[in-house]
Amino acid sequence: MSTVIECQNIVKRFGNLIANDNISLKVNNNTVHCILGENGAGKTTLMKIFFGILQPDSGEIFIKNKKVRFRSARDAIDLGIGMLFQHFQLIDNFTVIENVILGREITKGIVIDIEKTRKLLKFYIDKYNLGLELDKVINELSIAEQQKVEILKLLYRDSEIMIFDEPTAVLSPYEVSHFFEVINSLKSAGKTIILITHKLSDVERVADYVTVLRRGKKVYETDRDKLNIDEVAKQIVGNIAINQTEQIERLNYNEGEIAIEINKLTLVDKGIKFLSNLDLKLYFGEIYGICGVEGNGQKEFVDIIMGLRKPTSGTINIKADGISLVPDDRLKKGMIKEFSIGENVLLRMKSGVLLTRTKSQRVADKIVIDYDIKVGGSDVAMASLSGGNQQKVIVAREIFIDNKILIFHHPTRGVDIIATEYIHSKIIEQKKLGKAIILISSELEELLKLSDRLGVIYKGSIIKEFEEKTIKTKNNFLIEKIGKLMIGIDE
């Protein structure tokens, strides 16, 4: 068994965060090697280093036992490494052919040699059973088909080592099967596959080797023969430490008034079904967690409730005057970064005609103290705050306007631990005041900590709900069950 790609003592930091903490691992030629871990474990960072997009702070990489240094992805590509990202780099309005050949066109003079190109691509499509039509435009294709286009791109560029980042995250169970068939045929053709995933089911299907990362460190390694799934699962999760300094009193929400009632909410746009008969009842005095992989309708759900988009069918009954929202993308949706803290808050409020410096300063002072935001001179522009502080201001603002219903969409994404704690405590505080809260997240730990009830969203509907009692248990069995539900496996 020869080593085709190896890393030794890789360290990579982002500010205070140690993404890769002294990682060494070997990948053998012509094998499928799975790299497992939760969100934030450091898998993608390590693979970006393998692909040359990121440079490690220290440590070395070896290709076929020869030390290499990548200055950019170009160098990695030249050595036969290809990477398929979670977010595809495809051009929506171009055809499959155009996307695949872009940047590496086969030409006859200035003209693209269409004959030769088609022949070559057809060869790959047939050999690996990709089932693609070359002249279809990308935005006509399903996600699974788009992924195949990305694979075709790698084949066209003669990749021998293929890195896949969370490839099954966006596929249905049927598509996942087909995907693994392709993986197997790639392996038969001599390729080496590295699969980044957080799903045990992937491992079971195809892994020859398994490496588990947790919080930046390599914590476990095994191979197909010695594979023990339960052990792997334990290693991924470690110990879920939930610090609860106080017993969170849960209101008997069955008697609480209903805040939002949603019936058979459906959204179809350009042939894509974003929401499919979604039902949900939200009560005052509870935190309803919505758990799911990104891209299962959460964004559309939020947009419709906030009145920014019209559903195709279904009803929504909202028993409140306004809804507060902490959106998932603070830069794009959450704030006007050129404006100050106070200005962002006052802008959001319904009342008031004037917006003066003094007013703004007063509001900013209150929030900076309340939320423990460390700034130099309080009413500063939002752009000068750290990500965590920006998020705190947005949370503060949405709470400040005192709406009866609040939605938190990935409220602690990209936010440090201390700010996360703060935001969590504020969410709980609002619940105690009797507000109705929806918490949308893909961080299971966060959802289990805060939710009174939990709904799993998959392909545009809530496929299962969990009640308070179950959530309280917080055991690994529950976690695995939810994890499977998030990818549509309902046992």
Place this chain on the structure above:
Amino acid sequence: MNRRFLINSISVFTSVVITLLITIILLIFIGKNPLEVLALMIGDTLFSGYGFGQMLFKATSLMIVATGLAICFQAAIFNIGAEGNLYFGTFISNVIAVSFRNLSPLILIPYSIIAGMVASMLVALIPPFIKVKKGVSEVITTIMLNFVLIYIVNYFVLNFFAVKATVRMEKVDDSLMFMKLFNLWDFLKGSSVNILFFLGIFIALLAYFFLFKTKLGYEIRAVGLNETASKYMGINVNLIIYLVFLISGALSSIAGLNFVMGYKGYFEIGFSSNIGFTAIAVSLLAKNNPLGIIFSSLLFGFLDYGGLAINSLVPKEVMFVVQGIVILSIIAVDKIVNRIFVT
């Protein structure tokens, strides 16, 4: 705030200097003595009562139109249609003024002014409607509308309202004319600057207060800075789009009165001589800040009259070139300065 002001000042100063340098080179190129030209220009404009008055007169219309445009630009709405609005609104005002001569000036003045504003605001609703409903950029629709409005007005003037053998309408009653400022200050003798100038300053100050001290003004600027976030923060973006067009339509119409009730007393075809486009440059030079517009409009007024003053030495059209250079240099310099100082 202070830092921003400093950066903007550097931009404006640098671009004015660059413009000056290029102008001097141009003058030398066409064989004129730059010092002589500059001296004549400054002498006849700043140090002559009549010239100074004319400078203020030309600045007045620019100031008012540019203020309306600034409000649009702050919302990232590229309204190129001020010229058409100005033309149409002023025409309507004049029609009312000469059609109801029997009314007392106390009624007729506001009546004609408001009629013009309303007419202008009504046509100003077309581009935002197309933008909101069809997603077509306002740049093309406002440009097209300019042509349409100007031709329609010209048709009506030539065929129904024109005084025989001229291209102008009847003169309004003297009682409607705005008071010229040389009645207050003798040294401005002969110049056309009138009380509308003070109204212009007032409008600019009001607009500044509106944009920077009121919630609605903040909303307008928020839409210009980040339309998506504005939507999520509950701002009615479509309403804002309509609003800024209405405001600039209304203001453009008032600006034209500077010529009709402030100067000649009648509407004449072609009277506006592209103020609607020059005002764009005026606003951009002032970084779309109404306070700055007071100064940039004075600068352009200076260049405008200055062109006439030096006509004996250099063709007055050279000032159009200078105005063009000003605008190109401010947009380039602004980018470069921002890149250096805001890393």
Place this chain on the structure above:
Amino acid sequence: MNILESIISLAFLSQVIRLYTPYYLGASASNFTERSGVINIAIEGFMTFSAFSYVLFSIKSGSPVIGVFVTILLSLFLALLYALFTVALKVNHIVTGIGFNLFIAGLTKFFLVYFFQSSSNSPQAPSIPSISFLKFVPIIGPLISDPVILFSFILLPLSQFILYKTRFGLRLRTAGENPEAGDSLGIKIRAYKLYGVLISGVLSSLAGMWLASSQNSFSDGMVAGRGFIAIAAMIIGRWKPLNIFYACLMFATLESLEITLQIAGSGIPSQLVQILPYFITILVLLGFVGKTKPPAADGVPY
């Protein structure tokens, strides 16, 4: 001749083609830049610039050919300047276009007075020479012997070929659709934006030159909004060469109808008929079925 006879005549067709030529050249100019992601509303200014430049240099040198060459050169330089603002400095495209239009308007007004001592018209200028042997082609001879008119027809298949069949065209379109993806595949996005702008400079200069050549002079305001109608034609043609071709023919036909009706003394006032192209543009944009869909990264500084 009654009105109907006037319309179904060679003279009418010839008029349509002569009106179509600057529109299609201008619309194609605009299309090439927008496909590369750069908006250019200064097509009007570019046309004005090249019209004046052609008249100036062909008169001063006595040769229309020199006028053509110098104009193309200068227009390339102007386009380079435009690219400097929009691609290198990444100034907002629309603001830059407005600035260039104002600047060029001032420039041409000034030099008109400076060189020709008139604020409205230049003296007579020679026409662009025709391709003599083509004159003898039956029926369409007089039209296609005009090299610019001939080119404006060749431009259709040429545009389609360049955009859809060559590597250059694929990469150009990438710059306008998804510059990030193109960048990740090693394509020099900014270079392609530059090429798009340069092409638009050349094409709009042909349009302006031809206008001046066919009127044998330059007059202030002669472009009369054609640059903007060309942009509207591009939008209506949904950024595709063939549809743009149809849109330009439509505008030209309507305008030709207007002129014919006027000459035939139909009694419709000239102003109301003059607004036809602009009015039609607004109507078409208003009644547009579905939203317009430009290249995905159009106007985004990259």
